[in-house]
Amino acid sequence: MKAALQNYHARMQRVLDHIDRHLDDDLDLDALSSVAAYSKYHFHRQFTATFGLSVHRYIQLARMKRASYRLAYRDAQSITDIAMDAGYDAPDAFARAFRQRFGQSPSSFRKSPDWEPWLAAFGPLDTARSKLMQRTFTTDDVTIRDVPPTRVAIMEHRGDPTTLGATIQRFIAWRKAAGLHPKTSPTFNVWRSERCPASAADYSVDLCVGTDQPIKANGEQIKAGEIPGGRCAVLRVVGNTDNLEPAALYLYRDWLPASGEEARDFPIYCQRISFFPEVPEHEAVAELFLPLK
Structure with missing residues (x-):
């Protein structure tokens, strides 16, 4: 059966x-x-x-x-x-x-x-x-990588997650004006809160693009920052990358306690490798990074 x-x-x-x-x-x-x-x-x-x-x-x-x-x-x-x-x-x-x-x-x-x-x-x-x-992840899906530090330009989203789409829209328009195309400048999301915090006002995520160029804000609130290098547990997710919470929960709740590793003092983040609608939705790819000591 x-x-x-x-x-x-x-x-x-x-x-x-x-x-x-x-x-x-x-x-x-x-x-x-x-x-x-x-x-x-x-x-x-x-x-x-x-x-x-x-x-x-x-x-x-x-x-x-x-x-x-x-x-x-x-x-x-x-x-x-x-x-x-x-x-x-x-x-x-x-x-x-x-x-x-x-x-x-x-x-x-x-x-x-x-x-x-x-x-x-x-x-x-x-x-x-x-x-x-729905993916069921296993330890075979997780690799440990030494990643280099990445300088990024950051647009912060703070507050109600239902308005995140508007921030993404502004972020895309800004990076287009700055000439930072996704094929040449990597895209990251750094989560500084849970996906569904107790209060919507506490939702917090950084939209980031990797760049060594001087940052021109062009009227937007853009700041320079860095995703630190170091050891990371990496989980690759293919399809349904709108909601990476199940993958994050697997890393925190299942993989980390069983691995003997300890999390480093930097939030979990992802790199967007391929995007819908440039690729069919089931072919969208994101890699989730859990920084380790």
Whole structure:
């Protein structure tokens, strides 16, 4: 029974990966049932039973999530192109659907996203993905590395985590103006609080970009800093890198007590290796670093 269930989950996982890779294609029932190796007459019911969403609804949400990321963080792409990539024949139809879901027009969202309705709208999609995408980590997934110190430019986010998206938007705009492209200047997040502290006002994270260049603030609150070098336990996470809390909990709660190591006096942090929507969501990569003595 266990082997049969694992096989079933693997086949459904193939479908989610295929959808991620082919959001621009015609994802009809014939193609997806073939990927899963199930009869098309039963596949849509199996999908709904497994994920709590119909195939059509899942694809709609996945396309709309990518579109919203592009609107907020990729200002070089036109709203018309984003609408077409999301499967809409005309920008007006996309704008109506977008406003209905998020309470903002695409152009308004691009200028000043309201992230609370956005988070609520994608709750069903995140729940569906988490059903099969929960990783169980083992000690074999953790390596110990000596990492060099890295000079960084820092934009701090302090306060309500639901407004983090706006800080990320400003951070991306600033680093673009500074010429610090992710392919040549590494991206880090340093967590100075829990992901969900008792008070939202206590949430604290540093958005960082590695650079040796003199820092030009360009009107933003940017400061220079350094991620210290030294020994670190490193855990690589592939897919679902929006929420790295399960990986962090594994390092702190399971790996660290069993390893005999001691944590150093610097917060846990991550390096963003590849990003959604530049890569399909299940191919996004982040490495989590737990500094050690």
